[in-house]
Every structure is written in structure tokens, then in C-alpha cells.
Amino acid sequence: MTSLEILGYTAACLTTASFLPQAIKVLRTGNTASLSLMMYIVFNLGVFLWLIYGYLRHDSAIVVANMVTLVLALLILGMKVSNMLKGEKGA
Numbered sequence: 001m002t003s004l005e006i007l008g009y010t011a012a013c014l015t016t017a018s019f020l021p022q023a024i025k026v027l028r029t030g031n032t033a034s035l036s037l038m039m040y041i042v043f044n045l046g047v048f049l050w051l052i053y054g055y056l057r058h059d060s061a062i063v064v065a066n067m068v069t070l071v072l073a074l075l076i077l078g079m080k081v082s083n084m085l086k087g088e089k090g091a
Helices: 003-029 037-056 060-086
Strands: none
Touching: 003 060, 037 060
16 A cells, blocks of 8 residues: 555544534434434535546445445435424424
8 A cells, every 4th residue: 555545544534523423412312403404405416526536446445435434424314304204393
């Protein structure tokens, strides 16, 4: 593994890990009241585009990090939308 690849994997691990506390909190509590729907829509789109970019560049660090983040972010977005449709206080 080259030093450039190590740099990429380190960056990928740090950015993905920084998202984990928020994802865990929301998935545990189900409370999405403080989350912006528009922010999560745009965030998911951005992560998806990074995933495509990494795939097209054959960069596994970008692909793996964004696959993990996209799954978590889509779960949160789904929970936010579900809470809003139910009219729950935690939406």
C-alpha cells in the first residue's frame, strides 16, 4: 500500500467515523426533530456522488467510506421522513 493510499484510507476512516455518533444516536432514540430534512437530502446526494466518483476513479477508500456513510445516512433520512409522515413529535 502506498503512502497516498494510506492517506486516503485514513481520511475515509476519520470522516466516516465522525458521522457514526450522530447515526447511532438517531437510530437508538428515533428522535429526528433536530435534523434538517433538506440537509439530509442534500447530504445523501453528495455522498452518493462521492461514491460514484470513487467508483469511476477506482479508488476503494472513497468507495468503501461513502458506501458505509450512505447506508447510515439513508437510514436516518428514512427515519426522518417516516417520523414526519406519522406526525410524531420527534420528527
